[in-house]
Amino acid sequence: MPDTPPFQPAPTAVLDKDLRGFLERHRDLVTVIGKPVSIEHVGALSAQSERPILFNNIIEKPGFRLCDILVKHRCLQARALGVPESDYLRTLALRLRQPPRGLVTVDAGPVKEVIRTGADVDWTALPVPIHSDQEKHPYITAMNIVRDPETGFYNSSHAGTTPLGPRHGVVSFATPHTHRIIAKYRRMGHRTMPIALAFGVHPAYEIMANFSGLHMDLWGEMDMVGTLMQMDIEMVPCETIPLTVPAHAEIVVEGTIDLDSAEAFEGVVGPTSYYLPKTQTLPRMDVSAITMRADRPIYRNHQSCPATDHQVLPRLCHEAMLYNRLTEMGIEVTDVRFPTWGAALSCILQFETPRPGYVNDALMASMGAPWLNTKMVVAISPDTNIDDPGDVYHAIATRCDPARDLFVVPATRGSLYDPSAEPLEGYFPFRLVGKIGIDATAKTRFGKSDYDRIYPRHWGKVRLEDYL
Ligand SMILES: [Mn+2]
Structure with missing residues (x-):
């Protein structure tokens, strides 16, 4: 008989399909800023918050809202999976060991309420902040989706993306997996690779999208989102590229990566909070469509310094994978x-x-x-x-x-x-x-007792605040 029964996570409350549902359900944790805020100040303000923060009134971008700090602490990560904090890590570890649930394609979804194509496309209209005093350009941190041309799996990551004009920019692909997929497109003779950026999805999507490691030909991150959330993930076809995207996202940007391009570009804000590497050579992205919700779509930002979701989010699946290795x-x-x-x-x-x-x-x-x-x-x-x-x-x-x-x-x-x-x-x-x-x-x-920590008598029982 095993020492402990196999772990069964507490039955998950049915999770919300979308970010606005998540923010509404967890409104006890969300700081809502109703005062007018300049987009210039959004980064510095977000980084002072330990909890989800929602800006309802951005002076320069009246049609949009912006949120950040969704997963910085364990209590928030547990909310994203709908389990108690004590069950969070082993639940994520268990679900990463389960087979991919895949994706469900649907005809329509809220992300299609507004559709802009052709000359109507301008992604500089989105509320994209500049993240640090070292950078000259706004920096997009959204989840991106690319499709492996051989396996068909949907790979996701959060590659930093810099808009340089209404319909073009550059993308910094940091994960080795995306580089392998780009190499496959090149080998097959393609000159471009379709890519979609999805802004404002339920945070469980983002936890999964940041997986990086040994899944190579078993699944893509998007194929595992439903496994993590224990629900079907609805995807709608793009307008201009042969990909599907989350139907319940707030905003989607469609485009292509120019596989022949290599543009010199200044550095990035690393998760170490240093401006490294100082220079990069990045591929160009051309934007072909923007679709979004009609009612004040929520732009999801990931302020990248000094201590924010940026340090935490890409490491959450690492933690679960190490949990599995040590448990083995x-x-x-x-x-x-x-x-x-x-x-x-x-x-x-x-x-x-x-x-x-x-x-x-x-x-x-x-x-x-x-x-x-x-x-x-x-x-x-x-x-x-x-x-x-x-x-x-x-x-x-x-x-x-x-x-x-x-x-x-x-x-x-x-x-x-x-x-x-x-x-x-x-x-x-x-x-x-x-x-x-x-x-x-x-x-x-x-001597065993040498390591027993000592505390004051009645520690944790009497509280100073009761005597103030
Ligand atoms: Mn991957």
Whole structure:
């Protein structure tokens, strides 16, 4: 008999089909800004919010609303999946192990209430903010959809996109999977690749769209959204390209990537909050249609610095995949976290050590992950508060003997966004860096009770605010 029964997530409340339904259902968490706000100030204001924020009155863009900060914290991520916070990670991990539900094509949907094609198309009319004081151009962070020309699977990512005119711009494809799909189009003799940007979808779409890793020929991210949400995902055909798009999105931009183009472009705001890489060579995108809702469509922004959804969202499926890898070893995982304050370079593993030896294997499995986000991996015990950087630091300071409880691996794949990593001559923008694994778990070697944390008498029971 297994020690624990197989995990069954709590029955999911039927999720909302769209972003506006999600925002309405979770209005207890949403900060609604009714005062007039300049598009210039949207980024700095969004980044001060820990919760979903909705701007109803953008001075320069009266026809639109804008929202951000949908998944920054666990409590928000759990809302996106419709499960209690305590069930969130293992629910995501379980659903990623299930077969793709696929997509349902329908004839019509709210995203088709307004259709603009030809000379009526102008994507600079959308409320696209400039994200940092280093950038000269507005920066689109929407979910994009491309189709693998061999398998037909719908791949999604959030490639940063810069509008440079009413109907053209450049796209920074960061995920290796999209590069492979582009290579397939080229190999098959195509000069262009159809692409759609979907703005304002339920946040569960975005969690799935940010998957990156080992699914290559099993499915595309879009094919798994219904698996994650436990519902059919309705897609409508595009007006000008042979793709389907989420019928319940707020806004969709249709276009093509010019596969012969390579435009020099200045850098990007990396999730490390540095302006790296400083220069890029990017393909051109030509826009052929915009469709959207009629009633003040909600533009979804992902403010990219300093600590926002940008650090968190692309790492949520990583956490679930690491959960699965550690669980395969027989570890009962309490949590896996790429904390916002880890700059997308660090990961924290939290578990009770079954016996000596597990921690280093767990650290190695995570340090050797497919992505470039595990430069510094820290293992902690369940009594360390993973939400508190100070508590994690305390565990490193008190539970790790650097002479025996950490190890460094030289010369591994570095992040493009890590200024400490060595730029690789001839392989721009790739970099080389070492990795560190830190065992900051409670150990029993000098006496079990040595690691019991102590707190004041009545801690957590008496509250200062009751005496103010
Ligand atoms: Mn993919």
